[in-house]
Amino acid sequence: MRAHARRARHEEDEESAFVSMTDMTVGFLFIMMILLAFFASQARETSTVPTSLYDDMVKQRDEQKARAESQAEKIRVLEEEIAALKSEIEEKDEEIADLREKLDRLKIADPLEEYLSQVAVARREVLERLRDAILVDFPDLKVELSEESDALRFQGEGLFASNSPKLTPEKSAIVSKLAERLDEILPCFTIGAASRFDVKCNPSFxxxxxxxxxxxxxxxxxxxxxxxxxxxxxxxxxxxxTKAADRVMQHQNLKGQPVLSVAAYGPDRPVTTNDTPEGRSTNRRIDLRFIMVTPPDTDAISGIRSALKAGGGQP
Structure with missing residues (x-):
């Protein structure tokens, strides 16, 4: 009996120990699951930030966006201005090209205009030569070139006594010398028996x-x-x-007429005011006016050149 009781107690003790080990294992596993869950929760990445930092970032983003939009608008406006300027440049380039074309056409001198310009220069040079030659002989004489450079002007008191149409002996000497100087110049610019044309003295013909x-x-x-x-x-x-230099009447124009002629205008063509003694003195005058042949076209220029060459014995 005792042996049976001891065996039954031993079996109970073994069974109790097994139950205890099972409970411990289950508890250990539960604890491990809790620990794993804890560590898993700690290992998750957090995506939360402070509200103030978030607000600052949003504000900066909005400011950058506004600046970007403003810059984009400025760029758009500048691009439009650039396009407009390019269009203006193209228009100006077209105008410049047109003006250059006109300038090139103007550079091709019109033969008639060029001739008339040379004639005007030649007339001025002749009058200056005549004036300077007279002043060498009579330095106190009041003689000047007209504003149009087409006449020599002698004040009335320079040639005539006041209110008198007659030349005094002293003034006659001035007129005689003027005729002699004129007779020296005209042969190169006229035709007729006295013509002495030479291209050296009259290169413009x-x-x-x-x-x-x-x-x-x-x-x-x-x-x-x-x-x-x-x-x-x-x-x-x-x-x-004509008395001092009778040959002066031999100088002829293209029509074969003597070039020396007379005209009287009375008070009709004043060169200054008649309200002062000085002005009236200037208006009382003799003008020696040179009128040049004005050809209507280039063919007439050839005719003038041929006539001058023939009159001066030029081939």
Whole structure:
């Protein structure tokens, strides 16, 4: 009996020990599951930030976006301005090209205009030579070139006594010398028996149509008296010149007419005011005006050149 009781107790003890080991194992596994769950929760990445930092980032983002939009608008405006400027540049380039074309056409000188320009220069040079030659002989004489550079002007007191159409002996010497100087110059610019054309003295082939002795007065006195006085002074100058140098009438224009002629204008063509003594003195004058042949076209220029060459014995 005792042996049976001891065996039964031993079996109970073994069974109790097995139950205890099972409970411990289950508890250990439970604890391990809790620990694994804890470590797993700790290992997760957090995606949360402070609210203030988030707000600052959003504000900076909005500011950057606004600046970017503003810059984009400025770029758009500048691109439009650039396009407009390119269009203007193209228009200006077209205008420049057009102006250059016109300039190139202008550079091709018109033969007639070029000839007339050379004739104007030649006339001025002739008048200057004539003026300077007279002043060498009579340095106190009041003689000047007209504003248009087409005439020499002698003040009335320079050639005539006041209110007189007659040349005094002293003034006659001036007119005589003027005729001699004129006779030296005209042969190169006229045709006729006295013509002495040479391309050296007249490279532009300018030709004189007329050399007018013009009488002018101021407005003092009656119109009839002034016209008669201006005509008398011009005629007396003409006769004094032809007497001093009779060959001066041999110088002819393209029509075969003597170039020396007379005109009287009375008070009609003043060069300054008649309201002062000085002005009236200037208006009382004799003008020696050079009128040049003006060809209507280039063919006429050839005719002038041929006539001058033939008159001067040039081939």
């Amino acid at each position: 300018a030709m004189v149509e007329a050399v007018q002795i013009e009488g002018h007065t101021d407005t003092m006195g009656s119109d009839r008296r002034n016209r008669n006085l201006s005509a008398a002074r011009a005629n007396n100058t003409f006769f004094a010149m």
